[in-house]
Amino acid sequence: MSTTPSAQVAVVTGAARGIGLEIAHRFQAENYHVILLDNDKATLQQCKTNLKGKGNYSFEFCDVSNPRQVQSTFQKILSRFPAIHALINNAGIAIFKPADQVTFEDWTAVMSTNLNGTFLCTQAALPGLLEAKGSIVNIASISGVRASTLRIAYGTSKAAIMHLTKQQAVEYGNRGVRANAIAPGPVETEMAKLVHSADIRTSYSDAIPLARYGTTTEIADAVYFLCSPAAAYINGQILAVDGGFDAAGVGLPSLRG
Structure with a gap:
């Protein structure tokens, strides 16, 4: 469809x-x-059909882990839309295994998509982004703040994304581009x-002060806020959208009665 040059x-x-x-x-x-953008052709096609x-x-x-694909995809996008007002680096994968069972191939796959993909797409x-004085929001995770079992690769990748966000905020901020991250809980x-x-759901309810999972709408609202004029002076921040999960610390259920 045709799009006017002034469209965000x-x-x-x-x-x-x-x-x-x-x-x-x-x-x-x-x-x-x-x-x-997505690397699952079948799901992307179904999405396209649903939104027709x-x-x-x-x-x-x-595939955000593939430098050549990323470069060619964004060249195509920029040829049509010279200004990008918001970049949301959401693509990610998780491999949940005990730490001693995580192979180097597992580790590399997670880092390539989660961390490398965020870096490559932003570049x-x-x-x-510079043309639009736009905004970057990287989707991290509360797993990058709170370590837990089975997440040695995933949690480390998300913690790295948080620091990458701060680097982007410092290096691009004086050029008019803001960078922030969302750290969703469950x-x-x-x-x-x-x-x-x-059992997992019960455990999360015990650990989260709001005693429930978040919704995709709540995450999307937080992302949009960080890209909106209302957040014009927010840069280099990690916003936990987690119902208080991180704030609760140990949060032993036996101490709550």
Whole structure:
């Protein structure tokens, strides 16, 4: 579809499902043209079919861990949209294993998508972000703040994303581009419904002061806020959207009665 040069543009990676798709919807509702990137061709095609007839969406296949794909994808985007007002680095994978069972291949796969992908996409999008004086939001995780079992690669990648965000904020801020990160706690996604047992859900309810999972809408609202004029002086910050999970610390259930 044709888009006027003055339209605000948002690029969302890992956007064909879950939190990424909800973020895309949030920006589209604010009259952005949203470009959805994903490396799952079937899911991306289904997403495109589902959104057919709804304006202000574009779709690009891209594996964010592949430097050449990232470069070619963003060259294509920038040829059509010279200004990128928001870049949401959401694409990520998780491999949950005990630390001594994590292979180097596991470690590399997680780092390549989560950390390298965030770095690569930001660099590739930078000309458009500078043109728009835009905003970067990186999706980290509360697992980057609170260590827990089975997450040695995932948690480390998310902690690294938090520091990468601060580096971006310092280095790009004086050029007019802000960078912040969201650290979601447990979120009610289709994946969580499949993977989290009743026991896991009870444990999270005990540990989170609000005693519930977050919603994809709540994460998307926080992301949009950080890209909006209301957050114009917020730069280099990590916003935990976690129902108080991090603030609760140890939070022994036996001490709460």
